[in-house]
Amino acid sequence: MMTNDTIDRDAGDTLAAVARLLRHAAVLVWAQAEAEGPRSSLHLLGLGIHTASCQVVAMLPADADLEGHPPAQDDVGQLLRSAEDLTRSIPVLDQTAGISPLVVAICDLVREAKP
């Protein structure tokens, strides 16, 4: 499995927070999708958020700390916006390779999640 051991600590900590937000958002969307039923389009939104969170985890070192309490927010759109907001502090460097497509993926999800 891919890991990134060259990322600096600040960027790594920020990405870990992004991962927590996305993971929580995916859980919420899937719960809502299951409540709506098997034909809910939210199943695919949840899949998109989950794949984005997989991307984030792949950008982190193997020993990254991803535990911690789930975010307090329960609004999926807000969670995604918070995740995008956090990525603004991450530099675009070789050590953070993957940040550009991640930003695009999260922005796409924000737009997709709009009511």
Add this chain to the structure above:
Amino acid sequence: MKRQDDRSVGELLLDADFTTRQSLMDVTGQDAPAMLRTWGEVVQSASELWATLPQSFRGTTSPIDGTTMHRLESMSQAMHRNQVRRGWPGDGPSDERLLHVAETLTRAADLIGRRGGHIGPTDPGIRADLDAARMRIMHTLYVGAHSVSVAAQQHVADVELAITRGMSSRESRAVPRGQEAINRLAAFEQLAGAYVGNQFARAAQGEHVHGPHGTERLQQALIGWDIQAHRTLAATPTPANLLLASRTQAGIATAAAAILHAGARTGHVDTHAYKHRLAPTLDATQQAWTHVATRWAEMTTPASRTDLDLVHAAGELRAAVREVAHDKTTWAHPEVMAGRVDLGEAAQHVQQALSTAVDVAFVIRDVATQDTNLTGPARAMSHRANDDIDRAADRDHRDEDVVWVTAGDVHANRTVAIPEPVRVGLVDAADTLVQTASNAMSAASCLDQVTQDRPSGSGQEPTAPRSRRHDGPTPMVQEVPRVARP
């Protein structure tokens, strides 16, 4: 009088980046003409800023050179010439946000030109800053190109919908011209994306390159997913990979129902067959995949890693489904889907996917049954074991008061081997999955007949499938090493 802009070059670059992000989050199809008119100015400004940055002393083979920017500028100019020649999108207002990005980049170029463009970057710190600036510029172009492309895609979709309602031929020319712009922007985005060094790019959002559209893309994405799911699950059947595989299969079942529903509504799929055979079995298999996925999810931790090739295949599949079946935030109207693709052909790809899903279900059941290395976090495993025992018909287990996970493991939330009740529950869920997936495959076999026999009045002629037909497992399925089933 305009207030003086005291921002540094770094601040200006961040402003440009964040503006393109905001644009991407808000963009609609209505924005496309203005964005296409303005995009060339953004690229031009970025190129001029690039040229003002002191040259690096690296060799010509370094990725930090001007070749990529020259190519991007050429692509943008070619795109602009094409727009002028074809008269589309024609004259009109500029996009304010992209204009702001262009002006911001120009402002940064002016600042460098006045204050330090002549400086030779011998200091490693300065060289690093320059590299970072180039990366930020390219990142901004990458995000910006994607934003314009999304606008163009939505614009084309909007026009396609309008065509079904009687739009004029002059207005409908936006479809082929918009599609051409989308292809050019995809190439631009891929080139800029390669510069910002993303081995992750494909995984996040699909291919974004010149490629098939519509049902052909859907077909390739479904085949690609099937192949990758088998590869990944044969090599690394971890709970994280099984979770993504199950969630994606659930998504396929959901998408199948949406596409076949649209087919039934538009005369491409037999309505009775959809209502009484396909829909119930698709719902059942979707729920079974979702149930299995929640079981695997309990066995993961936040740090669990998923195979990026599998992530990529899932991302491409999701993108292909959205292209065919989504309209902004929900399913597209059946007539809209029918306007985009041949739903009879799409139904046949769906049928093939439902066939291959059975084999993925068998692989998952094999793992659940036989993989002795399955583990999970102690707390989740303890809860699941107790819940499953409480629900079990046989109450003897509860009376024995077995401790399935030690208090020490629970306290530290160590990774533990899955307790026997958890495995039993997992195997039960996988058995149900195999059964429901098989039922869905059987129900979908009627698509052979109904798509070929549908009335010619459906608006589109029956189309021969472009792919090989799956009467059984795909060749890839047969190649994948499988453990023996009990």
